[in-house]
Amino acid sequence: xxxxxxxxxxxxxxxxxxxxxxxxxxxxxxxxxxxxxxxxxxxxxxxxxxxxxxxxxxxxxxxxxxxxxxxxxxxxxxxxxxxxxxxxxxxxxxxxxxxxxxxxxxxxxxxxxxxxxxxxxxxxxxxxxxxxxxxxxxxxxxxxxxxxxxxxxxxxxxxxxxxxxxxxxxxxxxxxxxxxxxxxxxxxxxxxxxxxxxxxxxxxxxxxxxxxxxxxxxxxxxxxxxxxxxxxxxxxxxxxxxxxxxxxxxxxxxxxxxxxxxxxxxxxxxxxxxxxxxxxxxxxxxxxxxxxxxxxxxxxxxxxxxxxxxxxxxxxxxxxxxxxxxxxxxxxxxxxxxxxxxxxxxxxxxxxxxxxxxxxxxxxxxxxxx
Numbered sequence: 314x315x316x317x318x319x320x321x322x323x324x325x326x327x328x329x330x331x332x333x334x335x336x337x338x339x340x341x342x343x344x345x346x347x348x349x350x351x352x353x354x355x356x357x358x359x360x361x362x363x364x365x366x367x368x369x370x371x372x373x374x375x376x377x378x379x380x381x382x383x384x385x386x387x388x389x390x391x392x393x394x395x396x397x398x399x400x401x402x403x404x405x406x407x408x409x410x411x412x413x414x415x416x417x418x419x420x421x422x423x424x425x426x427x428x429x430x431x432x433x434x435x436x437x438x439x440x441x442x443x444x445x446x447x448x449x450x451x452x453x454x455x456x457x458x459x460x461x462x463x464x465x466x467x468x469x470x471x472x473x474x475x476x477x478x479x480x481x482x483x484x485x486x487x488x489x490x491x492x493x494x495x496x497x498x499x500x501x502x503x504x505x506x507x508x509x510x511x512x513x514x515x516x517x518x519x520x521x522x523x524x525x526x527x528x529x530x531x532x533x534x535x536x537x538x539x540x541x542x543x544x545x546x547x548x549x550x551x552x553x554x555x556x557x558x559x560x561x562x563x564x565x566x567x568x569x570x571x572x573x574x575x576x577x578x579x580x581x582x583x584x585x586x587x588x589x590x591x592x593x594x595x596x597x598x599x600x601x602x603x604x605x606x607x608x609x610x611x612x613x614x615x616x617x618x619x620x621x622x623x624x625x626x627x628x629x630x631x632x633x634x635x636x637x638x639x640x641x642x643x644x645x646x647x648x649x650x651x652x653x654x655x656x657x658x659x660x661x662x663x664x665x666x667x668x669x670x671x672x673x674x675x676x677x678x679x680x681x682x683x
Contacts, residue, residue, distance in 0.1 A: 369477035373448035437468035459490035497540035
């Protein structure tokens with residue numbers, strides 16, 4: 314009879330075979346391009362788009378590492394693309410669409426191609442340990458900016474695709490917006506960050522209205538507080554647990570840990586109030602680690618589950634962040650009823666299900682609802 318206990322310490326299975334495949338999504342399935350008041354053109358929903366729907370997934374036509382956007386680097390890259398347009402119709406189509414993107418010349422003598430790249434490109438973090446880069450995407454470039462966005466743009470290095478995913482339900486005729494910059498700045502600093510795009514943001518977070526004259530100052534205060542809390546949460550270093558005193562049952566958090574958890578709760582409340590859900594996964598991992606140190610595995614799992622749901626909402630499960638959470642579940646050996654939340658889902662994550670069945674096969678652990 315097989316044992317229901319794990320056979321010693323087992324190493325986590327490699328996730329290399331779970332790397333998502335390249336998949337592009339045609340935005341015309343959900344959206345179309347229409348005139349946008351005071352913004353030129355924009356991307357608008359032509360049907361109801363449910364929350365967490367990915368509306369764009371495309372390979373950038375151009376990727377430039379940080380520091381390589383000067384003309385001496387840019388022109389050779391574009392010339393290579395232009396040469397390939399003769400052999401590859403798909404590249405020609407994307408190149409023609411790139412050349413049709415709007416731009417403005419700031420000073421006389423500026424190059425139009427450089428302006429087109431700088432004003433339509435997105436600055437994204439690089440892969441782990443690498444510099445960030447500027448990516449130009451012909452579909453996503455049609456999306457306008459808002460400091461109160463209803464979608465998130467993300468460079469998924471697992472698939473080498475730039476994706477856009479809505480973070481709430483979008484009604485027909487509603488414009489899709491993303492944030493081009495770090496939203497956790499005051500209004501003047503955000504306008505300065507946006508100056509490279511040669512426009513001034515007039516979203517509700519930047520422009521006071523007659524109905525809500527104090528809204529800008531309130532949202533600025535909230536965002537500066539979010540920035541302060543995020544710095545504190547990331548810099549928190551828990552005191553090590555003495556190895557000679559292993560925890561056999563959950564213990565109460567220490568006063569510093571309690572203060573840390575209060576900061577996380579405050580951060581989550583403000584991020585939800587400011588409609589910035591893509592900030593939420595940044596803190597829940599720290600909370601999960603705190604409870605795991607106290608051997609409160611059930612509460613740790615709840616925080617990790619919340620992080621996974623927020624990742625799924627904002628950037629998708631098929632990302633590095635989604636795989637890292639899956640690895641966390643395997644590393645810490647959650648089993649039995651802990652798997653219930655995942656095994657009973659209608660939309661099952663293929664990566665997570667594969668991990669669950671690995672443990673069921675190798676460790677004799679029970680998988681509920683699978």
